[in-house]
Amino acid sequence: MQPLQQLLATENSQIAQVLRFSLYGLEATLNQAQTEYTEDPGKELCEQLIEEINNLLKPAKVPEDAVVNESKLNESKSSELLSELRQVFDADLELNFYLGDAPLQSQNDNDLWNEIQRQLLRVPEDLATSWRKRALEMAQKVGATEDYVNLYHLPFVRDEIIYPGLNGSVQAGGLCLSKKALLKSDIDQIYNSEELHLLAGFLHLYIKLIEIEPDLHHALKSVFSFDVVSLKSQPEQCHLYIETLSDRLQRTQKTEENTDPILNLRAWLDIDEAIHSLVFVPPAERYSWWGKLQQESRRILKKVANKAIKAGNNVHIKQLSGLYADNCAYSKDDLQLDYGGTPGEVLTCLRLYARINQEENPGRVLFRSLR
Structure with a gap:
């Protein structure tokens, strides 16, 4: 261990920095392995190794006056x-x-x-x-x-x-x-399909993310239809939004147990809307990390729509994007913002447009005004 300690203590050494990063990564990997392989015969030795890595990564003690100067x-x-x-x-x-x-x-x-x-x-x-x-x-x-x-x-x-x-x-x-x-959260005992597991993941992720991110808003029509609402300034709206998301997850679970593919599709349209209605102002760009994260529910929704089509139904779903003038015929109760993005364009698609067996189901968007 002595060469490791000496190298880590070497000032202005790029190699020492590489070693430190590697040890951090090894520590994280071993911690993850412990949680996954709880009955592994090497668990005790793994704990000892993690402790040794921790000791290696601890900074060496320095005189108190040096600590004060370094702090300044x-x-x-x-x-x-x-x-x-x-x-x-x-x-x-x-x-x-x-x-x-x-x-x-x-x-x-x-x-x-x-x-x-x-x-x-x-x-x-x-x-x-x-x-x-x-x-x-x-x-x-x-x-x-x-x-x-x-x-x-x-x-x-x-x-x-x-x-x-x-x-x-x-x-x-x-x-x-x-x-x-x-x-x-023991969700595996409740949501045992890949699709429902993802929806439960969104619910728990959103609950925690709202706690640490002050810029989040919601635009869920069934909770508040007239504006985009700040969850920080209106905590009662936060409670209602999470409650609605949870209710729609439970409804989707029940329809998964039903053999009617149209009921299942309608439930997925509803919960996908709830997922995409957690927004920033201005909304996140479609190909951002946040945009791609939310698209994960939409990819599964398309699979649900294909199942309904294979069952003999006439189904067409459409994500609304581009010029608002080209999309407003497919949407209803849209919300307008005066900043962010390009004037006259859809900023984010809150709810997909769907035509189900000749029945029109309007989508809903946030769009930038032309002003």
Whole structure:
């Protein structure tokens, strides 16, 4: 272990940094293995190895006066990052096109890092990727490093690091999706199909995400039909929205047990609408991380529609996008925003248009006014 300790303690060493990242990754992998293989004969040795890795990653003790001086230096560097990141991010015109021109609100490094990273989940992935690289480079200049250990776990049907945190001169948490967090809700005992498992994942993910994301709104017609509602400023709407999403999940479960493919399709149209009605203002771009996440329910909905077609029904579903003038004949009770995206275009499709055995079922959209 001594060479490992010496290498990790080597200042300004890129190799030491690579080793540290590798150890973080090994630790996370072993922790995950422990949860999956609870009866494995190597479990005790695995726990000992994790403890040794933890000890290796602990910083060496330094004199108290050195700690004070380093703390002051880190605080100075931290403030430098806070100021520079805020200024550059707020001034980016391409980001403003997708996010609006409201300035960042965070007043400390941890909140700022998370606010920026979560806003990047709402812009096209290529723009988000380039900006994440830029933000990390700025953080590294002031002595911060990526941290894949200090992550807030959101329950969902898969494991995925959404974005890392920061360690070193800047301390900030990251965010990830976690199957383990979802399994703690014992949903496998209730929703045992892949499709229902995904819907339950959305329900639990949304509950936790709403707790940490102040910018979320809902536009679910059956809860409030006249506007897009902030869940932070109107907590009673948050309760009603989650309650409706949960009710629609239970209804979908009941129709799954029914052999009528049309009843099942209608239930899926309803819960897909509830999933897509959790929105940001301006809404997330369709090919952003957030947009692609919500599309997962829509992909299964298309499979449900195909089952109804194979059963002899005349079914056509349509996602509304592009110019609002080309889509308004297929929608009803749409909501208008005066900013975000391109004037005159659909910003997000809340509910799919569906024609089921000659019966028209209008969709619903958020669109940008021409003003």
